[in-house]
Amino acid sequence: MGDDPHPAPPPKLRATGLTRGFGRGRKQLHALGPVDLDIAPGEFTCIVGPSGCGKSTLLRIAAGLLRPSAGRLEIRTDSPRPAAMIFQDYGIYDWKTVLANVRFGLDIQRVPRKEADAKAYDWLGRMGLADFAGAYPAALSGGMRQRVAIARALAVEPEILLMDEPFAALDAQLRTIMQDELLELTQATSTTTLFITHSLEEALVLGDRVLVMSARPGRIIAERRPPFGRPRTGDIRDAPEFTALKGELWELLRGEVRTEAVPA
Ligand SMILES: Nc1ncnc2c1ncn2[C@@H]1O[C@H](COP(=O)(O)OP(=O)(O)OP(=O)(O)O)[C@@H](O)[C@H]1O
Ligand SMILES: [Mg+2]
Numbered sequence: 526m527g528d529d530p531h532p533a534p535p536p537k538l539r540a541t542g543l544t545r546g547f548g549r550g551r552k553q554l555h556a557l558g559p560v561d562l563d564i565a566p567g568e569f570t571c572i573v574g575p576s577g578c579g580k581s582t583l584l585r586i587a588a589g590l591l592r593p594s595a596g597r598l599e600i601r602t603d604s605p606r607p608a609a610m611i612f613q614d615y616g617i618y619d620w621k622t623v624l625a626n627v628r629f630g631l632d633i634q635r636v637p638r639k640e641a642d643a644k645a646y647d648w649l650g651r652m653g654l655a656d657f658a659g660a661y662p663a664a665l666s667g668g669m670r671q672r673v674a675i676a677r678a679l680a681v682e683p684e685i686l687l688m689d690e691p692f693a694a695l696d697a698q699l700r701t702i703m704q705d706e707l708l709e710l711t712q713a714t715s716t717t718t719l720f721i722t723h724s725l726e727e728a729l730v731l732g733d734r735v736l737v738m739s740a741r742p743g744r745i746i747a748e749r750r751p752p753f754g755r756p757r758t759g760d761i762r763d764a765p766e767f768t769a770l771k772g773e774l775w776e777l778l779r780g781e782v783r784t785e786a787v788p789a
Contacts, residue, residue: 574738
């Protein structure tokens with residue numbers, strides 16, 4: 526102890542024996558875990574796994590929206606900035622305008638109105654939604670609603686970004702653009718990110734590491750670190766190592782998806 530000149534910084538997020546069930550008695554469903562996981566400051570971690578394996582459950586626990594049934598989840602923050610979560614089903618408010626939705630987190634942080642409006646407009650512009658500031662979500666497409674949710678989460682400049690399939694509703698071109706934007710943004714700000722996706726390609730483009738979860742109850746069964754440094758750009762999609770790693774991840778995942786498909 527004490528003689529390592531470069532001690533590893535303590536993790537930003539640590540899960541220890543994290544487990545979650547739903548329901549009681551014989552009807553109890555063991556949804557998640559046990560999961561042990563350390564996420565270092567500034568690290569971008571992607572999680573892939575079959576549908577229903579507990580990915581959203583894990584993220585909800587990390588966001589403090591759900592308690593674990595057993596085990597612990599600890600988050601170490603250095604500032605009053607919040608962890609922010611983008612819900613799989615957007616979680617935007619239909620009775621608020623697009624601008625008010627994006628400003629929502631800033632309002633909670635009591636950012637002065639003028640400054641909050643400026644930040645919200647800035648993020649709406651980056652998301653290609655500047656013309657829809659005064660619209661209500663009912664008037665938007667699925668992909669546009671998702672962009673509102675992304676803008677809302679990023680506007681608070683969170684210390685930890687928790688994203689649950691944030692790009693799933695976007696078309697392929699926009700999805701690629703958003704991945705590249707997110708790469709740039711998280712690299713510029715060293716935001717610690719936990720990102721769930723069904724897309725192996727997306728996980729490899731974005732992640733410092735990719736975790737593969739088993740079928741329910743979801744446990745982490747493999748970890749791969751894409752051999753691409755930082756800062757990186759979306760050009761790595763064309764690298765031969767990229768294709769090889771994607772194939773390897775798919776092999777790992779395929780067995781779990783099959784397990785899931787067969788009724789117990
Ligand atoms: N509030 C809840 N009450 C009861 N069961 C729940 C609840 N939330 C999740 N579950 C169950 O827990 C399991 C894991 O759900 P979860 O949403 O975490 O899966 P997921 O990995 O995010 O799936 P997907 O990839 O389809 O989004 C599922 O079987 C789901 O039915
Ligand atoms: Mg989910």
